[in-house]
Amino acid sequence: MKLSKLLERSEYTLIQGTEDTEITALVYDSRKVEEGSVFVCISGAAFDGHKFVGQVIEKGAKVVAVQRDVEVPNGVTVIRFDDTRKALAEMSAAYFGYPAEELTTIGITGTKGKTTITYMIQSVLEHAGQKTGLIGTIETVIGEERIPSVNTTPESYVIQESFRKMADAGCKNVVMEVSSQGLMLHRVSGFTFDYGIFTNLAEDHIGENEHKDMDDYIRCKSLLFQQCRQGIVNGDDDYVERIIKGHTCFLETFGMNPGNDVYAEHIERIQEPGYLGVSYDLKGKEEYNVHVDIPGDFTVYNSLAAISLCRHMGIQKKDVLDALNTIQVKGRLEIMKTPGEYTLMIDYAHNAMSLESLLTTIRKYDPKKIYCLFGCGGNRAKARRYEMGEVSSKLADLTVVTSDNPRNEEPMDIINDILVGVHKGPGEYVTIPDRKEAIRYCMEHAGKGDIVILAGKGHEDYQEIKGVKHHMDERDLIREIITESV
Ligand SMILES: CC(=O)N[C@H]1[C@@H](OP(=O)(O)OP(=O)(O)OC[C@H]2O[C@@H](n3ccc(=O)[nH]c3=O)[C@H](O)[C@@H]2O)O[C@H](CO)[C@@H](O)[C@@H]1O[C@H](C)C(=O)N[C@@H](C)C(=O)N[C@H](CCC(=O)O)C(=O)O
Ligand SMILES: Nc1ncnc2c1ncn2[C@@H]1O[C@H](COP(=O)(O)OP(=O)(O)OP(=O)(O)O)[C@@H](O)[C@H]1O
Numbered sequence: 330m331k332l333s334k335l336l337e338r339s340e341y342t343l344i345q346g347t348e349d350t351e352i353t354a355l356v357y358d359s360r361k362v363e364e365g366s367v368f369v370c371i372s373g374a375a376f377d378g379h380k381f382v383g384q385v386i387e388k389g390a391k392v393v394a395v396q397r398d399v400e401v402p403n404g405v406t407v408i409r410f411d412d413t414r415k416a417l418a419e420m421s422a423a424y425f426g427y428p429a430e431e432l433t434t435i436g437i438t439g440t441k442g443k444t445t446i447t448y449m450i451q452s453v454l455e456h457a458g459q460k461t462g463l464i465g466t467i468e469t470v471i472g473e474e475r476i477p478s479v480n481t482t483p484e485s486y487v488i489q490e491s492f493r494k495m496a497d498a499g500c501k502n503v504v505m506e507v508s509s510q511g512l513m514l515h516r517v518s519g520f521t522f523d524y525g526i527f528t529n530l531a532e533d534h535i536g537e538n539e540h541k542d543m544d545d546y547i548r549c550k551s552l553l554f555q556q557c558r559q560g561i562v563n564g565d566d567d568y569v570e571r572i573i574k575g576h577t578c579f580l581e582t583f584g585m586n587p588g589n590d591v592y593a594e595h596i597e598r599i600q601e602p603g604y605l606g607v608s609y610d611l612k613g614k615e616e617y618n619v620h621v622d623i624p625g626d627f628t629v630y631n632s633l634a635a636i637s638l639c640r641h642m643g644i645q646k647k648d649v650l651d652a653l654n655t656i657q658v659k660g661r662l663e664i665m666k667t668p669g670e671y672t673l674m675i676d677y678a679h680n681a682m683s684l685e686s687l688l689t690t691i692r693k694y695d696p697k698k699i700y701c702l703f704g705c706g707g708n709r710a711k712a713r714r715y716e717m718g719e720v721s722s723k724l725a726d727l728t729v730v731t732s733d734n735p736r737n738e739e740p741m742d743i744i745n746d747i748l749v750g751v752h753k754g755p756g757e758y759v760t761i762p763d764r765k766e767a768i769r770y771c772m773e774h775a776g777k778g779d780i781v782i783l784a785g786k787g788h789e790d791y792q793e794i795k796g797v798k799h800h801m802d803e804r805d806l807i808r809e810i811i812t813e814s815v
Contacts, residue, residue, distance in 0.1 A: 330350070330353075330424070330571040331348070331349060331350070331351060331352070331369065332347075332348050332349070332350045332352050332392055332400070332406065332408075333348040333349065333351065334422070335352065335355065335424060336348060336408065336413065336423075336566075336725075337423060338419055338422070338423060338519075338525070338708050339410065339416055339419045339420065340410070340411070341394075341408045341410050341528050342409045342410075343353070343407075343408055344395075344407040344408065344409050344508075345403070345405070345406065345407045346392070346404075346405060346406025346407060347406060348408045349718070350391050350392055350737060351365065351366055351391075352366065352367050352391060352392060354366040354367070354371070355417075355420055355424045356368050356385075356390075357369040357371055357417055357484070357486060359378070359381035359385050359388075360460070360798060361385050361502070361591060362384075362385040362387060362388045362389065362390050363388070363511065364388075364389035365390075365393060366385070366388075366389065366390045366391065366392075367391070367392040367393075368381070368382070368385040368390040368392070368393050368394070368600070369393075369412055369413050369416065369420070370382065370393060370394060370395050370396065370399070370449065370786070371414060371417065371793030372396065372413070374538055375622065378413070378539060379395060379396075379397060379399050381749035382395075382401060383400075385594075386401065386402065386405055386780060387679055388544060389575055390405070390468045391405060391406060391410065392406040392407075393405060393406075393408075393414055394407070394408050394409075394410060394416055394417075394420070394812065395406055395407060395408070395409050395410070395413065396409065396410055396411065396413045396763045396787070398413060399599075402606060404813065411570070412515065413627035414485070414513040414515040414518075415518050415519075416474045416667055417455065417484075417485050417486060417514045417515070418481060418489075418516065418517070418518035418519035418534070419488035419518065419519045420518060420519075421485050421486040421487050421488075421490070421574045422485075422519035422520055423804055424486075424489065425489040425490060425492065425493040426493065427491055427504075428489060428492035428493040428495070428496045428519070429489075429519075429521075430499060430519035430520075430747075431496040432462070432488075432492060432495060432496055432500060432501065432502055432503045432522065433501060433503075433524075433547065433555060433642065433724075434492075434502075434503055434521075434522045434523050434524070434532040434555065435450060435504040435505070435506070435522065435523065435524045435526070436500060436505055436506075436507040436517065436522040436524070436525050436526070436553055437507060437526040437634075438506075438507045438508070438509065438512070438525070438526070438527055438528070438550050438553045439448075439526075439528025439529050439530060439550070439684060440528070440529055440530050440531045440533050440534075441525050441528060441529055441627070441629045441682075441686070442528035442627060442630065442634070443465065443466070443481070443506040443507075443508075444465050444466050444506060444658065444661060444677075445500055445623070445628075445658050445661045446461055446526065446631045446634050446635055447465045447504050447505065448463070448465075448656070448658040448659075448661075449592040449631060449632060449634075449652070449653065449656055449658070450504045450635050450638055450639070451463045451470070451504050452653075452656050453635060453648055453649050453652040453653070454501075454502055454504070454644065454646060455652075455781065456506070456599075456648040456649075456652040457644045457645065457648040457708050459501045459502055460498070460499050460500045460501055460502075461500060461501065461503065461504060461548070462491065462492075462494075462495035462498075462500040462502070462503040462504075462748050463505065464478075464482070464483065464488065464491060464503065464504075464505035464549065464724040465478065465481060465501070465506040465625075465815060466478055466481040467659065467660075467788045468658070469483070469491050471491060471494045471495050471500070472495075472499075472500070472710075473500045474494075474728075475750075479747070480508070480510075480511075481506050481510075481513035482505070482506060482508045482510065482511025482512075482516050482517065483510065483516065483520060485515060485516045485518060485795030486514050486691050488516060488663070489519065489769070490515065491503075491605075495633075499727065500706055501722065502810060503602060504592060507522075507553055508534075509534060509540065509546055509637065510534070510539065510549075510552050511542070511546075512550065512552040512553060512729070513549040513552075517553075517556070520555060521536075521556055521558060522553065522556060522557035522558070522559060522560070523557065523558050523559065524557060524560075524638055524642075525553040525554055525556070525557030525559070525561070525567055525578065526531065526560075526561045526562070526634050526696065526736040527550070527553070527554070527560070527561075527562040527563055527565045527566070527569070527572050527573075528566075528630065528631070528774070529563050529568075529630070530546075530547065530550065530566060530567075530568040530572065531682055531724060532546075532682075533682065534546060542757060546809040547568060547571050547572065547613070550572055551571065551575065551576075553577075554573055554575075554577070554578055555574065555575055555576060555577045556577075557578045557642060558578055558579065558580070559578055559579045559580075560573065560579065560580045560581070561581050561582075561583065561634060561637045561638055562580060562581075562582055562583075563583060563584055563630060563634070563639070563790070564582030564584040564586065564589040564590075565581060565583070565584035565585055565586050565589070565614055565630075566584075566587065567583075570609040571713055572679055573724070574775060576716045576753045578786075579751060581614075581637060581641075582697040583630070583633040583634055583636075583637045583801050584630070584633065585629065585630075587612070587613075588664075588727075589613060590613050590614050590637070591611065591614050591615060591633060591636065591637045591640070592603065592611075592612050592613050592633070593609040593610070593611060593612070593619075593629045593633055593736040594610045594612050594795045595609055595649055596608075596609045596626070596629055597608045597609065598622075598624065598693060598694050599802055600672075600694045600695075602669075602670045602671065602672060602778075603666055603667065603672055603673075604664065604671075604672070605623075605624035605662075605664060605672055605674070605691075605694060605780075606620065606621060606622050606623065606624060607620075607621050607622040607623070607624055607625065607626075607629060607787055608627050609629055611633075613718070614640065615636070615640050617646055617648075617650075618655055618690060619632060619649075619650065619653060619658065620650070620653065620693065621653045621654070622654060622655055622656055622657065623656060623657070623658070623661070623812070624654040624662055624686075624690070624691065624694065624708070625662060625690040625691070626690050626693065627657060627686065627696075628662070629644060631686065632653055635649075635653070635733045636649055636653075642663065642688075644755075646804075647752045653684040659787070659788040660677045660787025660788035660789070661676065661677055661787065661788075661795075662674055662676050662687075663675045663676070665804065665807050667692045667772065667807065667811060668811065669772060669776075670769070670777040670778075671680060671777065671778070671779040671780065671781055672773035672780045673771075673772070673775075673780075673781045673783070673784065673807065674780070674782055675783045675787065675803050675804070676783070676784050676785075676787060677784075677785070677786070677787025677788065678703075678785065679703075679706075679712055679784070679785040679787070680716070680717065680735075680747065680782045681713065681716035681717050681719070681720045684701075684717055684720050684721060684724075685720045686725065686782065686786055687782065688701060688720065688721070688723065688724035688725055688782070691780055691782065692724065693802040696776035696778060696779055696780040697776070697777070697779050698726040698727065698775070698776075698778075698779045699724070699725040699726050699727075699778075699780050699781075699782065700725065700726070700727045700729060700731065700774075700775055700779060700780070700781040700782065701724075701725035701727070701728050701773045701782050701784060702722045702728075702729040702731055702767055702771055702781070702782065702783050702784065703717060703721065703728075703729075703730070703731070703733065703746055703783075703784040703785045704730065704732040704734075704740075704743065704744070704747070704764070704785060705717060705733055705743055705785075706733055706735075706736065706793075706815055707734060707735040707736035707737060707738030707740075707743055708736040708737055708738060709736075710737075712751060713747055714746035714747045714749070714750065715746065715747075715749050715750035716750060717747065718730070718746075718747040718748060718749065718750025718751040718752075718753070718754075719750035719751070719753045719754055720750075720754075721751065721754070721756065722750065722752070722753065722755065722756035722758065723753075723755070723756025724753040724754075724756075725756055725782075726757065727756065727757050727758065727759070728751055728756050728757070728758040728759075729746055729758070729760075729761060729767050729771055730744050730747050730748065730751065730758060730759070730760045730761075730767075731744075731760075731761050731763070731764045731767035732744075732762050732792065733764070733785045733792075734791075734792060734793040734794075735792075735793075736793050736794070736795070736796075737796070742763060744760050744762060747813055748760070764792065764801065764803075764807045765810070768783060768803065768806050768807065768810060769810045770812075771783075772810055772811075773814075774809070783803055786803055
């Protein structure tokens with residue numbers, strides 16, 4: 330491929346060499362450079378790619394893409410960009426033959442609900458016979474292939490590579506989570522989303538290496554609506570006006586208020602032993618009764634987002650209803666079957682904000698008792714331990730404090746920090762450091778009408794202890810406990 334092909338949609342300055350250079354690969358990690366590569370220098374959090382220019386030329390790189398001056402011998406082509414991350418995205422799109430143009434692209438941003446809505450949409454579209462790729466916090470799904478994720482929104486090159494594989498595998502659509510970091514770092518530049526969805530916003534991801542403040546977090550999230558054709562936004566969210574500020578797309582709103590284009594009325598919480606769900610009347614641009622096999626008020630919002638999108642895509646009501654009726658998202662309010670008369674669920678709530686929203690939602694089901702089991706990660710901010718402890722003690726009847734990736738810390742030290750928060754609330758508690766034993770305790774003590782929440786692990790299938798990730802899937806633990814008890 331000629332370099333000129335890669336550059337056809339980018340703005341750049343040719344510093345030396347020629348766009349006629351034949352290239353073999355597009356690379357942004359010096360360790361992967363091969364003879365004939367284009368090396369894109371990224372100034373990152375830990376490394377500055379410009380420092381590797383000498384090394385990559387020795388390894389045979391023919392072109393370097395830079396955003397500042399570098400010393401380069403004659404014979405190597407140098408192209409300069411204002412922002413090499415944006416350039417990487419644009420060149421990746423060109424390198425893989427603009428695969429986004431062969432797919433309907435759906436991006437979902439917001440503080441909570443991204444993963445859940447992503448799977449809801451994929452499930453509805455697949456139900457309607459449309460093969461749909463997925464990229465998110467848990468994994469990238471391309472047909473039968475499932476690749477575990479490192480980031481919620483991967484690097485632009487990886488996204489374009491996945492899009493290409495999806496298009497070649499016959500996918501019609503791709504639905505993906507778009508993190509604010511992804512938007513900020515141009516991981517989703519180089520193409521226009523057909524649809525952008527905004528779920529909600531709360532203070533999160535602010536700090537070193539993420540966003541400097543809330544304004545920056547909001548600004549980054551709002552970028553999606555300057556990069557999609559049709560926006561579908563939660564009209565009830567306090568931040569929605571700031572999210573759509575400067576938008577360049579058409580807009581439609583969803584929510585619980587009748588002012589929204591699509592809204593929910595007559596919400597009913599459905600509860601039976603081992604089952605929690607929700608139903609409501611859909612109103613506005615489309616009207617029918619909806620039943621979702623996932624509990625909670627936020628399930629109403631999540632499903633409204635999915636329904637609004639599917640309405641735009643012309644999906645039949647039957648496919649929407651059938652998919653939502655049977656949906657389960659791994660580790661997101663995932664109900665586990667047990668012989669007991671209580672309800673047991675696995676959820677990913679791993680900070681005070683999501684735990685509070687989860688417990689408040691579950692309380693509305695009027696359980697006899699809520700058991701809330703969780704731990705906090707080692708070698709991470711201590712504030713989360715105090716805050717989660719306090720929230721659980723205030724909103725659950727019994728807090729079961731256990732371990733969750735203790736890493737290099739002693740599990741009991743972490744538990745003691747959590748207890749500082751627990752003591753601020755009125756709830757009862759027990760401490761059981763071994764997670765399996767803690768789960769067993771809940772399953773042996775919970776009775777009719779109780780709801781047991783295993784919080785924090787969600788889809789994760791490991792426990793990280795002293796640098797080693799030991800396999801540990803709560804679903805297996807539950808099955809083992811059931812077997813061991815007969
Ligand atoms: C702080 C941050 O965002 N870091 C991300 C970023 O790393 P970076 O580009 O800064 O990389 P770096 O390690 O400094 O290296 C700079 C450049 O030098 C290159 N390099 C490096 C070493 C070397 O020997 N040779 C070499 O060429 C690297 O390939 C890179 O191109 O780009 C990497 C590739 O895309 C990401 O994996 C990495 O995510 C880190 C691990 C991370 O987890 N970030 C979090 C904050 C994040 O992105 N989270 C969001 C979810 C949160 C939200 O909802 O907003 C997400 O989307 O996952
Ligand atoms: N719309 C929502 N509003 C508030 N909380 C939600 C919503 N949807 C799900 N949750 C809660 O937040 C947790 C995370 O949900 P989900 O993974 O779908 O969100 P996310 O945006 O992908 O978040 P994260 O970036 O933390 O993975 C769920 O396990 C549930 O407890």
